[in-house]
Amino acid sequence: MHRIDQNDDQAHGLRTMNKQMVKVISITGGKGGVGKTNVTLNLAMALAQLGKRVMVLDADLGLANCDVMLGLRVDKNLSHVLSGEASLDDILIDGPFGIKIIPATSGSQNMTELAPAEHAGLIRAFSELTTPLDILLVDTAAGISDMVLSFSRASQDVVVVVCDEPSSITDAYALMKILSRDHGVEKFKIVANMVRSLNEGQELFAKLTRVTDRFLDVSLELVATVPHDENVRKAARKQKAFIEAYPKTPASMALKGLALKAIKWPLPVSASGHLEFFLEQLVQSRVDQGVL
Incomplete structure (x- = not known):
C-alpha cells in the first residue's frame, strides 16, 4: 500500500472548499x-420540486447513463475534468426542475482504475466548485467494486435499491455485508423497487431483514416501496424521467414520498456535512483498501 503523492494539493483543496452544508446520499444496489x-x-427531481438545490454525480465512469436516460447532450464529462481540460462547473449539465448532473464517460476506464493523480484532481475539482447545492446524490456503479464501496462508505446515507428477484436480494445482502464488516456502515435505507403491491414490498423487505438480522449487525429501514408501473417504461422510451412525464403515476408518487422523507433525514454536524469531508473519506477509504 502506498499513499498518493499529491498530499499537499489535496490538503489545499480540502481547506479551500466552500464550507456549505451538503447532504451526500449514495444510491446503490x-x-x-x-x-x-x-x-x-x-x-x-422530487427533491428539487421541494426547493432543494440538487446535484447528481454519475459515479459509473465507464458506463455512464444518467444523461442518456434524460436525452441530454453532453459536450464534456468528468474525464475532461480529470485531464485538466475543464472545471467541474464547466461540465455541469442542466436537468429537469433545475437539477445539475455531473456526467461521467461511457466506454472508458472505470473509476476503480483512476491513478493517484486523478484522485487528487477529483478533489481539486470539487474544491473549486462554485455552483451552490444542498444535496449531492451519488449514482454508483452496480456491484461491489472498490469504488462502489468507497462512495457508499463516504456518504452520510446509503440507499440500497432492491427488487423481488433472488439475485437482487443476494447481491444486496453481499453489498451490505462487506460495507458493515469491512467499512463500519451500520445503517441502510432500503427501496423496494418494481413491486406489484405494497404487501409485496413489505415482504421483500422482510426477506432481506430475516437474513441480515441473523448474520449481520446492521439496521435496515424501508424508506420507499415503488410499484411496477408501465409509465416508467413509457417515460424511458421518451428519454424522460417518469416524474416529469407522468407526475401523477404511482411510481412518481412513491418517489415524491421518498423525497419528503429524505429532506427530514438529519444533517450531520460539523465537518461531516461538508463536501470536503465526503471527499476526504472517499480518498481515505481508497488508501485503506490499498488502492492508492
Whole structure:
C-alpha cells in the first residue's frame, strides 16, 4: 500500500472548499437492472420540486447513463475534468426542475482504475466548485467494486435499491455485508423497487431483514416501496424521467414520498456535512483498501 503523492494539493483543496452544508446520499444496489439510476434521477427531481438545490454525480465512469436516460447532450464529462481540460462547473449539465448532473464517460476506464493523480484532481475539482447545492446524490456503479464501496462508505446515507428477484436480494445482502464488516456502515435505507403491491414490498423487505438480522449487525429501514408501473417504461422510451412525464403515476408518487422523507433525514454536524469531508473519506477509504 502506498499513499498518493499529491498530499499537499489535496490538503489545499480540502481547506479551500466552500464550507456549505451538503447532504451526500449514495444510491446503490448489489446488481444491475434494479432501477438504481431511475430512482436516483427521479428522487433528485422530487427533491428539487421541494426547493432543494440538487446535484447528481454519475459515479459509473465507464458506463455512464444518467444523461442518456434524460436525452441530454453532453459536450464534456468528468474525464475532461480529470485531464485538466475543464472545471467541474464547466461540465455541469442542466436537468429537469433545475437539477445539475455531473456526467461521467461511457466506454472508458472505470473509476476503480483512476491513478493517484486523478484522485487528487477529483478533489481539486470539487474544491473549486462554485455552483451552490444542498444535496449531492451519488449514482454508483452496480456491484461491489472498490469504488462502489468507497462512495457508499463516504456518504452520510446509503440507499440500497432492491427488487423481488433472488439475485437482487443476494447481491444486496453481499453489498451490505462487506460495507458493515469491512467499512463500519451500520445503517441502510432500503427501496423496494418494481413491486406489484405494497404487501409485496413489505415482504421483500422482510426477506432481506430475516437474513441480515441473523448474520449481520446492521439496521435496515424501508424508506420507499415503488410499484411496477408501465409509465416508467413509457417515460424511458421518451428519454424522460417518469416524474416529469407522468407526475401523477404511482411510481412518481412513491418517489415524491421518498423525497419528503429524505429532506427530514438529519444533517450531520460539523465537518461531516461538508463536501470536503465526503471527499476526504472517499480518498481515505481508497488508501485503506490499498488502492492508492
